[in-house]
Amino acid sequence: MPYPFTEDDKMYEVIRTDYHLLNMMSRFGISLGFGEKTIGEVCEMENVDTTTFLIIVNYLRGIRDTGSYIYEQLSVSTLITYLENAHTFFLDFQLPYIRRRVIEVVDCSSENKIGMLIIKFFDEYIAAVRKHMLQENTKVFPYVKKLLHGERVEAYDMAIFSKGHDMIESKLKELKNIIVKYYKTDTDVNQLNSVLFDIYNCEDDLRAHEEIEDNLFVPAVRHLEKTVGNLSGTDSNKTKQDEEQLSAREKEIVQCIVRGMTNKEVAEELFISLNTVLTHRKNIARKLSIHSVAGLTIYAIVNDLVKIEDIKVGK
Ligand SMILES: [Fe+2]
Ligand SMILES: [Fe+2]
Incomplete structure (x- = not known):
């Protein structure tokens, strides 16, 4: 260390x-x-x-x-300047630069389907990053600046940060997988590798940026919200709202799944069709943004839907 x-x-x-x-x-x-x-x-x-x-x-x-005192010491206005400058760097310099390099190296002619797909994916990725960062610039930062002036304003849901970050990361992962697994080229392999290094470096830089937002900026803003008395945008409220959105039937299904039952067993237990179970599962995943049994299990324990001793490990 x-x-x-x-x-x-x-x-x-x-x-x-x-x-x-x-x-x-x-x-x-x-x-x-x-x-x-x-x-x-x-x-x-x-x-x-x-x-x-x-x-x-x-x-x-x-x-x-990670001591909570750290959030009291951070200057939120300095952090905003730091994050705004980072957004300008990514949007106006780094991502357009990598896009130019990808176009130089990847065969984007209509005969090369994979090449076209790579460019399409990269453009989608840049659009997603741009949308996310502009939302921070135009919605989040102005909200926080008002808090800094001691104004009590309608709370902004800070949970939007991590949701946007997950999506940005999964898109980039997909892009790299396409290039690494499927792109065959006659062009200089060194050139292709060097573009890949640029993408990996940019990914690291973006991840560090997102971590600073999630782990330093958001907690510092929450601390500020408490000081100003703007409390309605906190995590605990968000979790409660999400849980309330699950219907009684959906909660029963979550309880069955995390006890290790298969979809067929859930259908038999609750006297419903297999298709109905699948539809409920899709709705549960959408409402909670949780797509794995492991994630559902944590959710169910935290929200008292099951007891830890009811959970079957290893199934
Ligand atoms: Fe950001
Ligand atoms: Fe962000």
């Missing part, structure tokens, strides 16, 4: 330790050329909250302090 940076460490040490942190530096609006200045001195010069800078830099290096 690396040691955490403090405000007395030299700023150049940050880049020397990990060059990936260059991106982070520019998202804080810090330019290079800081000579022998310390992190604290550079942050003060550049009007960046030192504590927030240190929490992010250490978080990106894998030193993740």
Whole structure:
């Protein structure tokens, strides 16, 4: 485990330790050329909250302090600037750059179905990322800025963050699978590999961005909501609403499934057809956004639908 940076460490040490942190530096609006200045001195010069800078830099290096006091220390306005700059980087630079490179390397002529599919997928992926980030820019950040001014406004559902992140990640995974598994090419394999490296790097960068949003920004906003008295957008309310949306029959089905019953056994137990069980299962998955028995099991335990001792392990 690396040691955490403090405000007395030299700023150049940050880049020397990990060059990936260059991106982070520019998202804080810090330019290079800081000579022998310390992190604290550079942050003060550049009007960046030192504590927030240190929490992010250490978080990106894998030193993740999850104590709740951390959310009180984070400067939410500094975080918003950081996230907005990251959005500009992804949308205006990184993703268009990778798209240009994919088009250079992948045969997109109408004879090459896989090539066309790759471009189509990539465009869909960029559109999904753009939609998600613009939603954050135009809905989430303005909401949080109002909170920062002490305004009590209609709460924004912060759970939208993680839902959007899951979707973005699964789309990119699919794209990489298509390229790696099915794309055969006469073009230079080194060129194709280098595009793949760009995609993998971008994926890592996006994942780190999403983690900062989920694990630092959202909890800091929740803390702010509590301070201002804007409480209706919290997780606990969300879980309760979701549970209430399940009908009594759907809850019975969840109870059967997590006890290890097959669909046929559920149908017999509840005197309904197999098709009805399948329809209920689809609706349950849609309502809860949970698609595995393992996930349903956790849901059922957390919401007191079953007791842990009723769960069959290994089925
Ligand atoms: Fe974002
Ligand atoms: Fe996001």
